[in-house]
Amino acid sequence: GEDVEQSLFLSVREGDSSVINCTYTDSSSTYLYWYKQEPGAGLQLLTYIFSNMDMKQDQRLTVLLNKKDKHLSLRIADTQTGDSAIYFCAVEVSGAGSYQLTFGKGTKLSVIP
Amino acid sequence: DTGVSQDPRHKITKRGQNVTFRCDPISEHNRLYWYRQTLGQGPEFLTYFQNEAQLEKSRLLSDRFSAERPKGSFSTLEIQRTEQGDSAMYLCASSFPGQGIYEQYFGPGTRLTVT
Numbered sequence: 250g251e252d253v254e255q256s257l258f259l260s261v262r263e264g265d266s267s268v269i270n271c272t273y274t275d276s277s278s279t280y281l282y283w284y285k286q287e288p289g290a291g292l293q294l295l296t297y298i299f300s301n302m303d304m305k306q307d308q309r310l311t312v313l314l315n316k317k318d319k320h321l322s323l324r325i326a327d328t329q330t331g332d333s334a335i336y337f338c339a340v341e342v343s344g345a346g347s348y349q350l351t352f353g354k355g356t357k358l359s360v361i362p
Numbered sequence: 363d364t365g366v367s368q369d370p371r372h373k374i375t376k377r378g379q380n381v382t383f384r385c386d387p388i389s390e391h392n393r394l395y396w397y398r399q400t401l402g403q404g405p406e407f408l409t410y411f412q413n414e415a416q417l418e419k420s421r422l423l424s425d426r427f428s429a430e431r432p433k434g435s436f437s438t439l440e441i442q443r444t445e446q447g448d449s450a451m452y453l454c455a456s457s458f459p460g461q462g463i464y465e466q467y468f469g470p471g472t473r474l475t476v477t
Binding site for chain 1: 366393395397402403404405406407410412417418453455457463464465466467468469470471
C-alpha cells in the first residue's frame, strides 16, 4: 500500500521560513494535502496540490511537488509562534473510490520566539 | 454551518464495555469517513460512507467495530468489548465532490481511553 514519510521534528526561529518535507510511494496519487493539528484539536486542511502541478502558493504557504522523486514540501514564510503545531502530509490513495487519505506520522514544528 | 462535529469529545471506559461515538458531518457533504489516530501517528483510515451506503472498510476495522449512517446524515461508530489497544483518537471527516476534488474536513475527534 501507500507509504508516506516525514521527518518528525523541525525547530525554527520566529520570522524565518520553515520547510517541511514529505516523500510518498504511490506515483499515481492525484491530490496531495497538508493538514495542521494543534494540541487537542482535529486536523485543519491547510492546502492541497493537484499532481499535474509543480507549485502552489497560498499567502504564506508554498507547496512544491516533485513527481519524479515523489517528494512534497510545505514552506511557511515568516513563521510565527502560532504556527507551532504538527503538520501532516496526506496522499489520496489512487484507485480507491473512497478517495481515502494516507497520512505521514506528522512533523512537529516548534517556533522559537 | 459550523463544520464537522463529534460527540463525545472524551470517553473513558473499562475494558470489555461497549462504546458508541457520533459524527455530524457538514450538512451538504455526502461522503463521510472514520479514521483512527494513536499517539505519535498520523490518522489511519477505518471506513467510508457515500450517503447511507458503507462502501469501504479497512482491515483495521475488526468485527468488534461497526459503523452506520442512517439516512445519509449523521454517523455512529460502535466498538464492542473494548480492549486497551482501542485507546485512540477517533476522527470523523466529511467531503463533497467540488470541482473534482474531495477535500476532507475533519471534526475535533473523540478521544477514547480504555482502562
